[in-house]
Amino acid sequence: MRATTILSGGLALLLGLGAARAELGPEKLTINPLKPATPHRIYLTDLVLGHVIDGRIHVIDGDSFDYLGLIPTGLFGLTALSNDSSEMYVATTYYTKRNRGDRFDLFEVYDTATLELEAEVEIPAKHAQALPYKGTLTSTSDGRFVLIQNSTPASSISIVDRPAEKFVAEIDTPGCWIMLPSASNARRFSTLCGDGTILTITLDETGKAASQQRSGKLFNAENDPLFVQAESIGDTYYFVSYEGMIHEINLGGETAVTEATWSLLDAADRDGHWKPGGYQLLALDAKAGRLYVGMHDEARDGSHKFPAKELWAFDINTKKRVQRIEGSNSIAMSLSDEDEPYLYVYDGMTTEFVKYETLPALKPVARSGPFGEFAGLIELH
Amino acid sequence: MKWLDEFIERKARAVAQQTSRRSALLRIGRVLVGTAFVLPVLPFDRSPRAQHGAVDDGKHDPLDPQRCEYWRYCALDGHLCTCCGGTITSCPPGTEPSSVTWIGTCHNPEDGKDYLVSYNDCCGSASCGRCFCNENEGERPGYRMGVHNDINWCMGNESSVYHCTVSVILGQSGSAGG
Incomplete structure (x- = not known):
């Protein structure tokens, strides 16, 4: 009882204090401007599988770790920053009635200064509804053409002319996956194929395939497959294989060429199954x-x-x-x-x-x- | 599309047979990172089990079809249909089976045999969101599409909205043709 009295007294005091302050005036509703980008701004692509039609990219300040906003990505959206990071590209699927009705696929461009939609282009309704691995959506090195992985599950690539905001071509790439642009040739990119070869495609100025050259077998897709995520210096791409081999492969020429292969592992690492x-x-x-x-360590089949x-x-x-x-x-x-x-x-x-x-x-x-x-x-x- | 299905299934069976090398007792979900964690190591899998009622009491029963450790799920990446109103081999009511699929090879601890398992997705409703599992035996990147699981196998359906995944035995590994 006594505690209640003290509590009530305290509450009254608080309310009294509040009343003594100036009243709040009417406020104006605004849109919070996005904090200018730094090299530490993070874009985290989230498929939200448990409510998969509602994908998004979380935009996060990598210094304060404040949540800055999001970019919606639809159903199994593929995502990639433009080469200069001024735009975020999304390739995704929508249905006219949410989970049913007519399917249409869009290539969307968001301004990374505002997170606002800048452009949208209808593309063939077959964009790969895949985990958004790096390379499932990318641009040629000059940014002119955007390359979008398709899967029906037959593999093909949709080519979008970015400045013209137009879908311009579809290139069949049976049994191949991921797009890896050449740095030195702005019309060229390569894709990894299930027989261990690499297919190099060179576009003409309209975005259609001018040539397609297949390498010899460069990796063992069966026993030591390459992870599809690769990083590059110039035209040299660094791939890592399931068994821990680095493959340095040059993708600048008409045909892919291996420059070096080396192992991440020493004898002790192999003993520990790293x-x-x-x-x-x-x-x-x-x-x-x-x-x-x-x-x-203690790796096994399926631990990749x-x-x-x-x-x-x-x-x-x-x-x-x-x-x-x-x-x-x-x-x-x-x-x-x-x-x-x-x-x-x-x-x-x-x-x-x-x-x-x-x-x-x-x-x-x-x-x-x-x-x-x-x-x-x-x-x- | 039918020819493509058959092509992919044929390819997948061939690959699945070649890539089958496993021990019945070695299960992905049991490996721990370091010693500090009591949860099984499953990328992307922090909340789904905890929040949606999937069983994870550390028993790892390979014969319980509501657990990731159930033997047929050795390469299943998705929500278990057994937690979503379906069964091991049937889609939940109101959904449709996927027209295309990928195939794993799993070891049945009861009879000691390896089986080819078709991981059809069930499609067209909202996503189930329960009992997420991520098992990858014999799984290969997208350039080996028939044994790839980081893709939505509802992709060929009229509605490609993913719901959950079943695991249907096609036959014994090595005797199923292909």
Whole structure:
């Protein structure tokens, strides 16, 4: 009883104090402007599988870890930043009656300064309803053409002329997957094929295929397949295989050419069954010559998507490991675009980001709160 | 589309047979990262089990079809239809089976035999969202589409909205033709 009295007295005091203050005036409803982008702005693509028609990209400040906004991505939307990060591209599916009715697929362009829709282009209703691996949607190196992976499940690629905002061509690529643009030839890209070859396609100025050249067998798709996520320096792409081999493959010419292959593993690593794993399991710092890979031990058939138990750093010139460090359960990682980049890692167990300094060595410096429900692709502005 | 289905299934069976190398006791969901975690390591799988009532009490019973560890789910990536109103081999009411599918090879601990399993998706309703599993034995990237599971196998249906995944035995591995 006494406690109640004290509580009531306190409440009255509080209310009394409130009444003594100036009344609140009418307010104006506004749209909060997006904080200007920094190299640490994170885009996290989330399929939200449990309510899959409602995909989105979470936009997050990678310094404060504040939530900045989102970009809607529809049903199994593929996503990629434009080459200059000024735009976010989305290729997705809608139905006229939400989960039924007529299907139509759109290529959408969002302004990353405002998160507003800038353009939309109808594309063939066959965009790949796949996890948005890097390379399922990309641009030619000059940004003129956007390349969209299709699957019915027969594989093909839709080509969109970005400045004209027009779908211009579809190229059949049976048994092949992922698009890897050439840096030196703005009309050229390559795709990995299920027989271990790489198909290189060169477009003409209208976006139609002018030539298609298939390499010889460059990798063993059966026993040691390449993860589809690859990182590049110029025309040289760095792929990692299930068994931990790095394949450096030049995709600048008419036909793909292997430049080097080397192993991430030494004898002790092999004894511990260390293997690469994750969804976006590689990051490459061209300036410092460092390659980062998510690794787990006691690997077995089917463990290739496991979160990283450790992150391994390699010097790509000596092809030697220079560091191994606790892996923050990374299933996706990306480097910021700056002289001394940070590595952002997405923890597949906790859905938190871990921010690492990279030079002179990897060192975790910050951890975010949780973001996302079913995410596995990150991009940095 | 029919010819394509058959083509893919034929290819998938061939690949599935070649890639089958597993031990019945080695299950993905049991591996732990470090020692601090008690949850099985399943990328993307933090909340679905905890929030939607899927069983995860550490028993890992390979004969319980509402668990990721059920033997037929060795390469299933999605929501279990057994938690969504369907069964191991039937779609929940109000949904439609996918017209295309991919195929895994799983070991049945009861008879010691390997089986080809078709992972059809059930489609057309809202997403079920319960009992998410992510198992990947024999799984390969998208350039081996017949054994790829990071894609929506409802993609060929009139409505490609994903609901859940079943696991239908096609035959014994090595004796199913192809």
